[in-house]
Amino acid sequence: MARRIEFKVGLFITIVTILILASITYVAYRKDVFSIVHTYTLSSKTGENLTVGMPVAVWGFTIGKVSSLELNDQGIVLIQIKIPERHIRMIRANSKFILDKPLIGIPRIVVQTSDLGDRPLSPQAIPELTESNDINEIIKRAQPIIEKADRIMANIEGITAKLDDPEGDVNRILRETETLIARFSKRDSLLEIAIGDPESIKAIHESLRKIKEITARVDGILQRIDAMAGKTDEELYGPDGVLPQFRNILRDLLMKLAKIDTTFDNINQVSAEAVDSTKNLKGLRNELDETIMTIRNLADEIDRKIPFKTQPEIKLP
Amino acid sequence: MRTTSSLLGTLAFAAGVFLSIFDRRTYNSASRTVFIHQFYFTSVQILPLFLSVAAVFGSLINGMAFQVIKNLGLTDYLGRLLMGFVVTELAPFVTVLLLALRSSAAINAEIAVMKVNRELDTLEHFRIDLLHYLFVPRILSGMLSMIFLTSVFALVVLSVGLIVSGLIFGTGVDAYFDTLLNAADIFDIIVLLIKCATFGFFITMIPIGFGLRATRELTSIPVSVLNGMVTVFLAIIIIEVLSSIIRFI
Numbered sequence A: 001m002a003r004r005i006e007f008k009v010g011l012f013i014t015i016v017t018i019l020i021l022a023s024i025t026y027v028a029y030r031k032d033v034f035s036i037v038h039t040y041t042l043s044s045k046t047g048e049n050l051t052v053g054m055p056v057a058v059w060g061f062t063i064g065k066v067s068s069l070e071l072n073d074q075g076i077v078l079i080q081i082k083i084p085e086r087h088i089r090m091i092r093a094n095s096k097f098i099l100d101k102p103l104i105g106i107p108r109i110v111v112q113t114s115d116l117g118d119r120p121l122s123p124q125a126i127p128e129l130t131e132s133n134d135i136n137e138i139i140k141r142a143q144p145i146i147e148k149a150d151r152i153m154a155n156i157e158g159i160t161a162k163l164d165d166p167e168g169d170v171n172r173i174l175r176e177t178e179t180l181i182a183r184f185s186k187r188d189s190l191l192e193i194a195i196g197d198p199e200s201i202k203a204i205h206e207s208l209r210k211i212k213e214i215t216a217r218v219d220g221i222l223q224r225i226d227a228m229a230g231k232t233d234e235e236l237y238g239p240d241g242v243l244p245q246f247r248n249i250l251r252d253l254l255m256k257l258a259k260i261d262t263t264f265d266n267i268n269q270v271s272a273e274a275v276d277s278t279k280n281l282k283g284l285r286n287e288l289d290e291t292i293m294t295i296r297n298l299a300d301e302i303d304r305k306i307p308f309k310t311q312p313e314i315k316l317p
Numbered sequence B: 001m002r003t004t005s006s007l008l009g010t011l012a013f014a015a016g017v018f019l020s021i022f023d024r025r026t027y028n029s030a031s032r033t034v035f036i037h038q039f040y041f042t043s044v045q046i047l048p049l050f051l052s053v054a055a056v057f058g059s060l061i062n063g064m065a066f067q068v069i070k071n072l073g074l075t076d077y078l079g080r081l082l083m084g085f086v087v088t089e090l091a092p093f094v095t096v097l098l099l100a101l102r103s104s105a106a107i108n109a110e111i112a113v114m115k116v117n118r119e120l121d122t123l124e125h126f127r128i129d130l131l132h133y134l135f136v137p138r139i140l141s142g143m144l145s146m147i148f149l150t151s152v153f154a155l156v157v158l159s160v161g162l163i164v165s166g167l168i169f170g171t172g173v174d175a176y177f178d179t180l181l182n183a184a185d186i187f188d189i190i191v192l193l194i195k196c197a198t199f200g201f202f203i204t205m206i207p208i209g210f211g212l213r214a215t216r217e218l219t220s221i222p223v224s225v226l227n228g229m230v231t232v233f234l235a236i237i238i239i240e241v242l243s244s245i246i247r248f249i
Helices: A002-030 A085-090 A134-164 A169-186 A190-195 A198-237 A242-305 B002-021 B029-044 B047-072 B075-116 B119-125 B130-168 B173-183 B186-212 B220-248
Strands: A037-044 A055-058 A061-071 A077-084 A096-101 A108-112 A129-133
Touching: A002 B029, A002 B130, A002 B186, A037 A085, A037 A129, A061 A085, A061 A108, A077 A085, A134 A169, B002 B130, B002 B186, B029 B075, B029 B130, B047 B075, B047 B130, B075 B119, B075 B130, B075 B173, B075 B186, B075 B220, B119 B130, B130 B173, B130 B186, B186 B220
Parallel strands: A055 A108, A096 A129
Antiparallel strands: A037 A077, A055 A061, A061 A077, A096 A108
């Protein structure tokens, strides 16, 4: 019995000890407890939002943490960060260190490295820690929206005040609308509904009657003007009127012009024929020139073939 | 005055026991046998019940907590919840409650009965050091049991968390372990181990001390156990508060 108990206890202690040690060792290994750690120093004008143990992240991954904070004689906060050997390639000379303060969550130092091929950051270098303030950025962006909302609220307040005020615009419009509807329901004519004053309507009716009388008078005047215009037409367009006589004169003139036109046509034809004759003379001259040239060529050919100058005599066969 | 005297007496007894832990005379075959038996009764016998409680409790806590985290959109805090709350706070608390309910009460009653039956007087008559033979093995057993059972509880809860996390968030094994590792801190683990050892020390030392306060009458046994268990409960609360202060301040 005692042996059995000892075995069970021994087995339990062994298994659990192995599990505990393995877990702690694995966590320690993953936490870079056994790896070489490089220390860099950053500077900041303020130590606000900086705490020991704060994570240092690259592209969202934690690669190290703040190991100590110190205020030097010049009033500059010196921040020491520890980066394990396996993440050291992320820290280059061109790396920028930014204190990121998200709206929700803990602040952290974000490393931004534009060129990973750059030379490593010297442990003696003290780059400055810049600040990225998300909360202030959000407030800055939200400011115009808040101002607009304020204006909208002021307008709504104004409208509400006008609604509350019995003499306000809104209530006045409502009252007038109510009056108009009441008139629609009571009055006979649209004009009376629109104006609402019987005296004004009488005045309008009187004006319309006078306009009708004036129209009748104007009609009479126009009839008389028409009669006068008829007489004028007789003098102008009658059988012995001015216009028929003028038309006869024009007709005679046209006949004469037709005759002159024929004469001009003849003259034009004669001129054209003279021009053609001139063209024929030019062609004849050209033909003569060609004939002379042909005869000259023939003579030269004969001269070449029969040399008269050296043997003036020709022996006949 | 009486309370202060009692507290001082308890602290003096604790100091004596603590020094005896580092005394070589404590570690002999007789005390080893006592230690093994006590460890068996405290840790191994309770294991089936303890594993069941850990699995059920882990599933319940993980399921509720993960659902809340999902609803609030705080998935990034999953690791912190598991390591910072479940492992470092919940696991030792549940373990110490179970051990206190089971073993502390038993130890208190056992010592009180030995005192009433004058067994302790007999041992002393034979010049057997009670501290080395009876108390220190039990206290060491309590300390180791707390550390081991808390670790088992944490492992079970984290294993259940992997399943629950996979069901609720669709998290893979690698992502789950990465989340835990990012949230894990060696300092927290060290504090956890120290806290467990402290719990184990006091939940066994206090019942022993109160068992020794029993008189020659049988009726003093339940009184001794009652007072001892109440003090154990207060000690658990004080240690929990102190560990939280050390971790967060």
